[in-house]
């Protein structure tokens with residue numbers, strides 16, 4: 001009898017349980033409703049026009065150490081991959097919903113936003129107190145400006161920012177679910193660098209973690225207690241390991257992180273079951289990159305994993321997809337990012353080059 005009941009009871013859907021638990025324990029970002037309304041309007045508009053739409057995620061997620069966040073752990077990503085890819089998707093006729101880390105690179109403005117490419121360096125004073133592009137930069141700037149204006153005027157680009165891992169996952173789930181009516185015309189291109197570890201809210205400090213015990217007496221003692229400012233002593237008398245220190249003792253900070261649940265399975269099976277899903281795999285060890293990309297594909301059964309190494313991500317990527325041989329795309333690194341007419345070779349542009357044409361040597 002028991003075995004009959006067991007065989008009739010569907011096994012608990014662990015992925016769904018993990019999802020319920022994570023999303024109820026980790027609060028949504030304050031702008032989720034506003035962002036969802038904007039995304040819905042954008043998706044419906046392009047869906048009605050029969051257009052293809054891509055969700056590009058871009059930039060790194062943070063992991064706060066405190067609820068009132070002073071300190072956080074960050075994931076590496078400038079947003080170059082996402083912002084560059086978004087421009088090429090627009091060129092290919094896609095509407096682009098760009099879910100990005102706040103203040104990371106954006107499509108179009110990325111050409112003029114870095115310290116090395118400060119927009120002010122491209123300008124000069126014109127006649128009658130005006131400001132104009134420098135002659136040598138004007139052609140490229142006009143090219144970028146026209147594309148930017150075109151995307152904006154035709155409502156082809158929606159920018160939605162996130163900061164931390166929980167904001168990102170809430171936004172991703174909402175947008176992916178809204179994209180369902182697009183079916184295979186919806187593409188999810190997950191280039192954001194997503195945290196693998198986090199501090200769960202029930203273990204997160206409300207306020208700034210203290211680095212000394214200077215506030216302890218104040219907090220423990222009566223309300224009349226006055227916090228004593230740390231005594232100022234010269235470095236010679238400061239002994240951090242003294243058993244009765246004269247100055248507040250500096251505390252060691254030990255961070256204990258939980259794994260972030262892997263939601264790609266939920267995305268593929270539940271949030272966007274008909275969408276085309278492309279994920280990125282970032283590694284630093286070349287020996288494991290392809291293996292890890294294949295592992296991810298096997299595990300989540302989506303359409304494509306694009307593998308890249310931190311050190312060479314601007315020059316080469318590998319496409320790993322079911323039933324196909326691995327396909328490396330490499331660009332001549334000396335030309336990548338080159339200034340000129342706005343047609344610099346970028347690996348995000350899907351025009352594989354003849355490997356024989358590549359220059360020898362290591363990327364600079």
Ligand code: 9Z3
Nearest residue numbers: 077078079080081191192193194280281282
């Ligand atoms: C990537 O691998 C991106 O290509 C980069 C782009 C973050 C390297 P940049 O913005 O860098 O151009 O400076 N993104 C995915 C990274 C990631 O977190 N992937 C997860 C993983 O590797 C799987 S979804 O486990």
